[in-house]
Amino acid sequence: MNRRRDSAYSGIPRWVLAIAAVGALFVLLPLAAMVVRVNWPQFIPLVTSEASLTALSLSLRTAAASTVLCVLFGVPLALVLARGDFPGQRLLRSFVLLPLVLPPVVGGIALLYAFGRQGLLGRGLEVAGIQIAFSTTAVVLAQTFVALPFLVVSLEGALRSAGGRYEAVAATLGARPTTVLRRVTLPLVLPGLASGAVLSFARSLGEFGATLTFAGSLPGVTRTLPLEIYLQRETDADAAVALSLLLVVVAVIVVGLSYRGPAPAGSGSGSARSPGSSGRLSP
């Protein structure tokens, strides 16, 4: 965001630059290799095939729904973790962040035993006529499960760096806690919330393991774009590569938005106070 145009002293040793270049190459090279491998004459027909479009549309819809759920549950969680003070707080944080380090397949299995037909809650839901596993709802739940920590981490960081002093002042001015949340806290951490939501969306879009385990791979119902790519790879490599590129493009757009988005929105002193919050991408 703050592109340096002057030649101010940066203090970065040359050898660090060299290693950084290798690291950047490590990320860029496979992507470039994939772009080279794309069958360009067939690209448009490949990505606009019915199966592809169905998978892409399902991916976008479920990722959007998961993002909404992440915001709905993630904002209160981040608030409680950043501002609360209660026994077991650290433990709660560890558990909320667990999906970050858990293999998604394990998450899928866990979800299956919670919401599956024979699961803890699934049995009760089954009686009520609700079946979650292997439905589009399951896709959304699986994606929410893995994406929630991204929003919580991002927002908790923003809340911590903002501090609670504005809230204290607002309270002494007579604002009820809900008013403080609505008119002070949320506007102040909006850049952090936006980048957290974008990250959650991106993570949902890329989700594979938990979805496959918990939701299966039914075309048009649970077969999202990553699943489609994985299946196509066995039969039609060209299609898999074309779809992969599509997913890369969507991801680049999303990440680009998360970097750029908050800047004009919070161009006042709000974003100036915590420049780290909008740029903090890796949790």
Place this chain on the structure above:
Amino acid sequence: MTFTFDAALAARRFEVSLSLAPGETVAVLGPNGAGKSTLLAVIAGLLRPDTGRAEVNGRVLFELGAGVHTWTAPHRRGTALLAQDPLLFPHLSALENVAFGPRSGGVPKRQARETARHWLAEVDAADLAARRPGELSGGQAQRVAAARALAVNPEVLLLDEPLSALDIHAAPLLRRLLKRVLAGRRAIIVTHDVLDAYMLADRVIVMEDGRITEDGPTRDVLRRPRSRFAAGLAGLNLVPGTVTPAGIRSAEGLEFAGQHDAPLVAGQAGVAAFPPSAVSVFLSEAHGSPRNSFRVTVTDLEPHGDQIRVRAGELSADVTPAASADLGLAPGLAVYFVVKAAAVSIYPA
């Protein structure tokens, strides 16, 4: 219709009891860590004491003790806080910042803005209404913050070193403004600056180690300090009098040339302030302007750090022990106190 407060907080070794009459402004002085900010936080409801009781105008703010547990949430206390940092909400305009309090109290939007405009005008910031906090200077932001605190018409206004973050040009302006808006308002002002106490408060409380060590009318405490801390503060020479074009004339007829700290009108009441370290002591009258030279009689000599503080009635000077010996200073000796006009600040009283 008073404010009474009594609280103890063991973790901070805090134990304070105090009361304020309606319209009374109290300055709280004390070294760092004495519990001044703790006092404000407990009153505002941002910090919970172990035991105690506080009430304002018959309304209980908190009552904590064996078997009783009453706690009024901060937003129901009517105690607005103005801190060192203006803490204006960065996403709201100056006007919306000031309207925030009335809006939170349930006042309709339009009426809240009306109130906000009134208070912005009151702090000479009407033209800043549309600005974002990021576009305000430190002094402007603090004025808007003062308007925001006043707009909720607090029963007790809490000020936590409101001037200490301002530069030397902005501070006097805001100090005069506070003097105007605090008149007849119940307020507690925590400060490091004895001048704030002198100008803004009716009464001074000195806090040390979480306890009140001195409590009394401002002039009495600063003129006859009993606590060590107040004595250190009171070192500042304060001469009240009438403003003249060049400085101030004291009741005893002494003329002080000085720097006018603010636009002053000759004839209005003012006060000249200068530190004892700026005062030199001579045995004979020194010549050369711009200097203030007064014939005084030494009343007392006392050690003050590695200096000797020479007291002559209400005035004092700091000299080195060597200089004191050279001059042969002793109580009863007539000497000249000389102070550069540049070291004398003249304030409206």
